[in-house]
Amino acid sequence: MNVIGFPFIVLATVFALLVFTLCLAGVRRFNLRRALGTVDASICVAGNSWQMGVCRYQDNDLEWFRLASLSVRPKHTFRRSSLELIGRRQPTETELVRVPPETVIVELRYEGLDVLLAMRFDAYTGLSSWLEAGPVIGVGTWR
Numbered sequence: 001m002n003v004i005g006f007p008f009i010v011l012a013t014v015f016a017l018l019v020f021t022l023c024l025a026g027v028r029r030f031n032l033r034r035a036l037g038t039v040d041a042s043i044c045v046a047g048n049s050w051q052m053g054v055c056r057y058q059d060n061d062l063e064w065f066r067l068a069s070l071s072v073r074p075k076h077t078f079r080r081s082s083l084e085l086i087g088r089r090q091p092t093e094t095e096l097v098r099v100p101p102e103t104v105i106v107e108l109r110y111e112g113l114d115v116l117l118a119m120r121f122d123a124y125t126g127l128s129s130w131l132e133a134g135p136v137i138g139v140g141t142w143r
Helices: 005-034 093-098 121-132
Strands: 038-040 042-045 053-057 061-066 076-079 083-089 104-110 113-119
Touching: 005 038, 005 053, 038 121, 053 121, 076 104, 083 121, 104 121, 113 121
Parallel strands: none
Antiparallel strands: 038 053, 042 113, 053 061, 061 076, 083 104, 104 113
16 A cells, blocks of 8 residues: 555545534434424523533423434433423523523523523423423322
8 A cells, every 4th residue: 555545544434434423413313303392402500501402301301412412312301290490581691692592591490400491482381381281299190
């Protein structure tokens, strides 16, 4: 093999792996978004930085997946019965740089931990309805 051939093969392999990884990320994003009960939502847990992702409603859980990840497991899972909706507000000036435009900041509390979700208003109404439709702890049974 000549001197030029080996670096070309290495660069071509790296480029092919990069393209393959981007394709996997695209397929993962497509599969997350086509499922029922998913919305785009950025998250900020306990005062950390904002991260973009996708929320998915399950029967008893709210799952949050990172946008820039290949993992099929959620980064955060919140039990429905332990989530408390505090309220909503408009983003502050510093948050406007970090969250998508035309979003509301949803303030939640999960087992004493403050959780902020940035989502569109229609997604917020869905989240609040999902939380309100959940079971009341200690009363009746969940069907």
